[in-house]
Amino acid sequence: MNGVLHRPGDSPVHRLPPQVKIVAAVVSVLCVVATPREAFPAFGIYLLAITAVWFVARIPPTWFASRALIELPFVVLAFALPFTGHAPYADFFGVAVSVEGALAGWNILAKGTLGVLVSLTLAATTAPQDLLLGLQRLRMPSVLVTIATLMLRYAEVVVAEAKRMRVARISRGDDPRFLWQLGATAKGVGSLFIRSYERGERVHLAMVSRGWTGRMPDGRGSVAVEAVPATTTAPALLVEKLAFAYPDGHQALYGVNLRVERGERVAVLGPNGAGKTTFVLHLNGVLSGGSGRIEVAGLPVTKENLREIRRRVGVVFQDPDDQLFLPTVRQDVAFGPANFGLRGEELDERVRAALAAVGMSDVADRSPLHLSGGQRRRVALATVLACDPEVLVLDEPSANLEPVARRELAEVLLGLDRTMLMVTHDLPYALQMCPRSVLVDGGVVVADGPTREILADADLLARHRLELPYGFRLD
Numbered sequence: 001m002n003g004v005l006h007r008p009g010d011s012p013v014h015r016l017p018p019q020v021k022i023v024a025a026v027v028s029v030l031c032v033v034a035t036p037r038e039a040f041p042a043f044g045i046y047l048l049a050i051t052a053v054w055f056v057a058r059i060p061p062t063w064f065a066s067r068a069l070i071e072l073p074f075v076v077l078a079f080a081l082p083f084t085g086h087a088p089y090a091d092f093f094g095v096a097v098s099v100e101g102a103l104a105g106w107n108i109l110a111k112g113t114l115g116v117l118v119s120l121t122l123a124a125t126t127a128p129q130d131l132l133l134g135l136q137r138l139r140m141p142s143v144l145v146t147i148a149t150l151m152l153r154y155a156e157v158v159v160a161e162a163k164r165m166r167v168a169r170i171s172r173g174d175d176p177r178f179l180w181q182l183g184a185t186a187k188g189v190g191s192l193f194i195r196s197y198e199r200g201e202r203v204h205l206a207m208v209s210r211g212w213t214g215r216m217p218d219g220r221g222s223v224a225v226e227a228v229p230a231t232t233t234a235p236a237l238l239v240e241k242l243a244f245a246y247p248d249g250h251q252a253l254y255g256v257n258l259r260v261e262r263g264e265r266v267a268v269l270g271p272n273g274a275g276k277t278t279f280v281l282h283l284n285g286v287l288s289g290g291s292g293r294i295e296v297a298g299l300p301v302t303k304e305n306l307r308e309i310r311r312r313v314g315v316v317f318q319d320p321d322d323q324l325f326l327p328t329v330r331q332d333v334a335f336g337p338a339n340f341g342l343r344g345e346e347l348d349e350r351v352r353a354a355l356a357a358v359g360m361s362d363v364a365d366r367s368p369l370h371l372s373g374g375q376r377r378r379v380a381l382a383t384v385l386a387c388d389p390e391v392l393v394l395d396e397p398s399a400n401l402e403p404v405a406r407r408e409l410a411e412v413l414l415g416l417d418r419t420m421l422m423v424t425h426d427l428p429y430a431l432q433m434c435p436r437s438v439l440v441d442g443g444v445v446v447a448d449g450p451t452r453e454i455l456a457d458a459d460l461l462a463r464h465r466l467e468l469p470y471g472f473r474l475d
């Protein structure tokens, strides 16, 4: 919500601890509500006090004026009441107005406006993630804080999508100030909700993949699940004749076969639309309902085994923003293992180890929103490592990373002793990280072998729309 309701700054008001500001805001609103409606001077004093805070916070009143429009429906109601209220009536410039209605309207207008201004002042001077931290420090039940976090995350998703779409429209010559573009703007609002919904779906998928079942781990009690022992001789992954069609009838997989031994690192290559993501989402049961068979360390992927399967198969999604959603890195990394039943010292230790493995221990108490792209990618990996999966599945791990961050991530991944499946379009990365590659196209595996051999087969690559980067040579 940065930039919409929050106005960053370094004023004394901005620097106050968030819990102090939350308490001050709640007390102010309670005072306003408790003030008798006829105590007119008191409302003037409240308004003066609020404007004094704006002055200290160095935020102009006009900034609040446009945002205070959200109370417009209450203003309309307040102005209607004098004309709809009951007797006694008073003469107001020749119009009979209800005295009780006028007082009721004033009550709504004064208290509503002051309440909105207090809330806007709190939001303007406190970053969203600090608000959540403040709630936590005030010992609000963690379930409530988590719900607030999810609502905030969704608001961020909507605002970020709106900003991206606005930039795209303006770059194509649209100027939303012109009336005749109202139609295009209205369509834009429609697609904004569809895109936000899709993004929300991806955030939800990432949560489900980390064992979320719809109930927030509230830190109390124990829901520990007995891990089903892995069959020692079974391969890490066994996929047989996996076929799948989406609900709209689009057949994405036509019978995928794959066997991955423990400790292997395998790249999944293929052109756009080949079925790679669809395949990967079957490995931890996020997608199901097709035909064929999948086993993870001997355990079949079935509805009854989903919890254990999601503990065994950790999926790191392409966009870390889909994966990170809690106020601090530490909480985000703890989310998965807490879902799988870990509590107390054991949970803390798991979080410490996961952050240390990706070299991100020093950002544990920062907001994921404040990290760079490369740092977010590493923290997203830590959120999955903390679940201690036997198989690590990475969707486009090197996408959008600058060369140094890309190399650092490679070093982290190569240092992990896990079975790894990496979906990537980055062929040099596949060569560096994975001794073996499978090439998927048209919903089937069309090649499976040493990465170097696959990348050296120019005809094979060309047939499946793959290409080594310009100037890249296999030596």
Ligand SMILES: Nc1ncnc2c1ncn2[C@@H]1O[C@H](COP(=O)(O)OP(=O)(O)OP(=O)(O)O)[C@@H](O)[C@H]1O
Residues within 6 Å of the ligand: 246, 247, 248, 250, 251, 252, 270, 271, 272, 273, 274, 275, 276, 277, 278, 279
């Ligand atoms: N929710 C959906 N509903 C219908 N069809 C879908 C859906 N998601 C993907 N598809 C289709 O399934 C096919 C495989 O998509 P998938 O996302 O698995 O490909 P991919 O290999 O991961 O592609 P990319 O490299 O572009 O990410 C594509 O033709 C795609 O259009």
